[in-house]
Amino acid sequence: MAPPDNLPALAVPAREIPVPTSVSPQARAVLAMGPMDMGEYPAQNDADAWRAMIKAADDAVLSMLLAQASGLPSDVQEIDVAGVRIYTIRPQDLPADDRRVFLDVHGGALVMGGGECCRLTGAGTAARVGATVWAVDYRMPPDHPYPAALDDCVAAYRALLEDHRPDEIIVGGASAGGNLAAALILRARDEGLPLPAAAVLNTPEVDLTESGDTFQTNLGVDTVLTRSAMPASLLYAAGHDLADPYLSPLFGDLSKGFPPTLLASGTRDLLLSNTVRMHRALRKAGVPADLHVLEAAPHAAFFGTAPEDGELDREVRRFVDAHWGTLA
């Protein structure tokens, strides 16, 4: 059954959507803040404007990350791996022989979230997974477009493999970090590397073409991700095909060795379609993949302030423990 050409769009009238009573008071408070003003992306060729925008956005995120920074004592080091800066974050209560590593890829639309944001994101991940984290401070536009970021993630993974069994390693990330974590797995596989034990993809930006339905249906409903990331994706791609599987891993061949994967999103998330499509694609490829969707949650949920965030943290912990479980 071929659909007719020029399929008619669905007209949805203007609406007033109340703050739901179906979530925690903390989540309600986040939803009541209304849409975040993310401003406009700069013109593609205005590198200085991009640098200024990125710094302003990172500063804003940094103050939020500092406010929720984990009190978990950990040893943090900054190391250089083949020219890539990596923060290693090791919780102090780990036994000396604990060799588990979570390779953590930060988010930020593939242009933001580096440096201190990356380090603090990694610290949060270490608290969440209870293991050593390698947080990759990968290179980004405007100075370093694709494939710099992916090269750096692959270099970090390759370095880890030098003294870790692959099943001691789990990779993951949120949003753009989910893009790079998935792309890293595809490239490692294509380069003949052994694959990690598992992957954690939280609201992953796995389709830079933004073809998913919730890019439309949840636009204006997601109060955190309030605009398309297309300008950032184009700056990242720098002329490469956005649908290339290394840029949009949703379109990759997931049938050959992709590891068990946990995916998470929220019903208001602009990237809900990305998440459920990746879940379906993995399941079709025969990959064990678990989906969690938080009620009324916007992109990346409730800033870590709500019990719902903690509930997802516990799912992630249970998942990684199960996949690291055979290593004890």
Added chain:
Amino acid sequence: MAPPDNLPALAVPAREIPVPTSVSPQARAVLAMGPMDMGEYPAQNDADAWRAMIKAADDAVLSMLLAQASGLPSDVQEIDVAGVRIYTIRPQDLPADDRRVFLDVHGGALVMGGGECCRLTGAGTAARVGATVWAVDYRMPPDHPYPAALDDCVAAYRALLEDHRPDEIIVGGASAGGNLAAALILRARDEGLPLPAAAVLNTPEVDLTESGDTFQTNLGVDTVLTRSAMPASLLYAAGHDLADPYLSPLFGDLSKGFPPTLLASGTRDLLLSNTVRMHRALRKAGVPADLHVLEAAPHAAFFGTAPEDGELDREVRRFVDAHWGTLA
């Protein structure tokens, strides 16, 4: 952190939502049909108007069910169990000693979907699960409000237990059928009955109070379920508390023996919140529960016409086979 009173609603402007390219041509054709005109529900006390509305709706659904009726040869019998009409549907290719039974509870907002609709729904389920189906033609309003329907489902389950081990039985249903399937499990548990091997809850109407966020965010976006079912729920409840766990099993105690459960919905589904909240509630209660969400799918997906429907069917088959698997 207590939220302030009078939380401000989110103003979402009017939008034109294109038919997404991220689904099959068949799914696109369904989405291009636009919102179904479901008309108005009658006044609560106008029983004749309800009967007329129910007949018209059932006739419309029946023609659709007949169009997609499975060609699977099966032996169908109509039996009477403690006054409850049940259609037993046994695929002809089953070995004589195959004792697996799927107790199938039809949908229809707790007021529609009985009789021939029930039988054809059950036939579809039999094809899907590859086992004998008991399709319960439970009593409904306006003549038989709560607890008649639930009484009938419990009576059917109790009758099955007379000559089946509980782990030979799986229960399930879509929409209102998901409500009754879950409520049946809670009541069976409370009455001291052994529980079935598993449950399949497809876009379940587990919260008759309609407190979930997608009752708002997906209103007008879901082209199949285009209105609140509250009038039907009130007719069903007949003065009982809509939040009672036997009417809204989402609010029940799920921690004591609820069996492994598969849940499914779509990103456009008005009952997406119901589905993900039930998934979360089950997971919090320690119940193994798997969630599947179809891209861009409205309530109950694509009328069985799209490959996406078949994909979900295969997930259901895999799930029931895994939970019946130990019985061979």
